[in-house]
Amino acid sequence: xxxxxxxxxxxxxxxxxxxxxxxxxxxxxxxxxxxxxxxxxxxxxxxxxxxxxxxxxxxxxxxxxxxxxxxxxxxxxxxxxxxxxxxxxxxxxxxxxxxxxxxxxxxxxxxxxxxxxxxxxxxxxxxxxxxxxxxxxxxxxxxxxxxxxxxxxxxxxxxxxxxxxxxxxxxxxxxxxxxxxxxxxxxxxxxxxxxxxxxxxxxxxxxxxxxxxxxxxxxxxxxxxxxxxxxxxxxxxxxxxxxxxxxxxxxxxxxxxxxxxxxxxxxxxxxxxxxxxxxxxxxxxxxxxxxxxxxxxxxxxxxxxxxxxxxxxxxxxxxxxxxxxxxxxxxxxxxxxxxxxxxxxxxxxxxxxxxxxxxxxxxxxxxxxxxxxxxxxxxxxxxxxxxxxxxxxxxxxxxxx
Numbered sequence: 001x002x003x004x005x006x007x008x009x010x011x012x013x014x015x016x017x018x019x020x021x022x023x024x025x026x027x028x029x030x031x032x033x034x035x036x037x038x039x040x041x042x043x044x045x046x047x048x049x050x051x052x053x054x055x056x057x058x059x060x061x062x063x064x065x066x067x068x069x070x071x072x073x074x075x076x077x078x079x080x081x082x083x084x085x086x087x088x089x090x091x092x093x094x095x096x097x098x099x100x101x102x103x104x105x106x107x108x109x110x111x112x113x114x115x116x117x118x119x120x121x122x123x124x125x126x127x128x129x130x131x132x133x134x135x136x137x138x139x140x141x142x143x144x145x146x147x148x149x150x151x152x153x154x155x156x157x158x159x160x161x162x163x164x165x166x167x168x169x170x171x172x173x174x175x176x177x178x179x180x181x182x183x184x185x186x187x188x189x190x191x192x193x194x195x196x197x198x199x200x201x202x203x204x205x206x207x208x209x210x211x212x213x214x215x216x217x218x219x220x221x222x223x224x225x226x227x228x229x230x231x232x233x234x235x236x237x238x239x240x241x242x243x244x245x246x247x248x249x250x251x252x253x254x255x256x257x258x259x260x261x262x263x264x265x266x267x268x269x270x271x272x273x274x275x276x277x278x279x280x281x282x283x284x285x286x287x288x289x290x291x292x293x294x295x296x297x298x299x300x301x302x303x304x305x306x307x308x309x310x311x312x313x314x315x316x317x318x319x320x321x322x323x324x325x326x327x328x329x330x331x332x333x334x335x336x337x338x339x340x341x342x343x344x345x346x347x348x349x350x351x352x353x354x355x356x357x358x359x360x361x362x363x364x365x366x367x368x369x370x371x372x373x374x375x376x377x378x379x380x381x382x383x384x385x386x387x388x389x390x391x392x393x394x395x396x397x398x399x400x401x
Contacts, residue, residue, distance in 0.1 A: 002026045003397050004142055004151035006130050007172065008036030010383055011369025011390030012157030013113045017087075018394030019155075020122050025398050027122045028149060030142070032129035032171070036117070037110035039159065039166045043341075043383065048106030050084070051077045051387070052380035053097040059381045061245060062373040063184060067349040071357070071388040080387045087112040098380050133175050135362055153364045153397045155357075157390060160343030160370035161186050168337060172371035173347060180361045182348045184373050187249065188340030190241040190382075193256070194332045195234035199298050203230035206292050211262035212239045215328070217252040225262060235329065241378040245344055247334055254331040259324075260291055260299075266325045273317045282310040286320065299323040342382050346373035357393035368393040 001024065005016050008031030016029045029036070043049065052059075055077050057069040075083075081091055081099060089112045090102035101108040117124055125144075132143040133154065142149045158172025173183045206229070213223040226239035235256060248254050261269060269290075276286055284307040287296025297307060303319040305312065337343070349372055351360050359365040368389035376382040395401075 005155045007157035010386035014390030015394035019398030049380040051099040051384045055384040070354040071392045075388040155366040162340035162343040184345040186345040189245045189344035190341035192236040192335045204232045211259040213257040277312045356396035366393040
């Protein structure tokens, strides 16, 4: 059997390796970029958070997030990590459940996958962009420029639109739509959020741990805790990525409420600031040792206290406490697909069999990974979906139990 796999990202490589376990199968992996795994190499700031031990159904989103459960149960994180260990990859797991290569470099993940693709029954074709795919009486005809391929089965693993500079594109959606499938609205997820608050520019580059709540018209829309990073355009960092999905997609007032000391009660902070105020410490140093110096000064300035002011009233101190424990930053929009780590939305999952990843509309056609309407939380969940769905698609198409 000749199986064509379109897309050499995480799910496509996993599918190719899985399908090749049956040595009678011939696998042709078509990748439009000059090399496979380019987007994978950039994940996790080059560290590659390749999985999360807590990758369960509740951490995924889409019109029908339960679609992901079958692949995740068939190839759960523990089994996926054993699969990687068999490929030669050493990993380390953090207390949060995040899994990284032991080398702390994404290249290690890509390298073991590339080595496994170097098999007699796998043909790797890079720089080969698929323009058309046609279902014929016997199999599929796939067109790449002036070259065409005939396949018995095809797996679409083109990824999503997010991260366009690293290879994100519309190609997978377009190919599947040409075969009769439907696509939901696409929008960025795990992405930075813009703000018109001028303080963001002053705080550019400052990182801090906090609790963040997204408010829409005064009501809590999403919340999380973790590291926040200020940028010249707004807010970034893992805590923002986790709660950025569909933010500013509806009319109304959007803002982010930040608690910079989530483990300290406001009254406890007030007592400490009273002590400092009684000692004559000026506003410039009022929060020294508590928060990043620049952040402390900006918060004091935001509540109207001058930097050299030392005769601070209880009213002033209460305002500073409220700013530290619940500072609201207005939000305008998310950054675009170029900046997003993953695409929300995709090909409608009800048109596929969850136990095999095969199309219900076109027999012999499979899809996996980000091209489908499944996206996960920040922290390794999306790559786990890529591995699980890719392995399931590859084994199913390859006739491997």
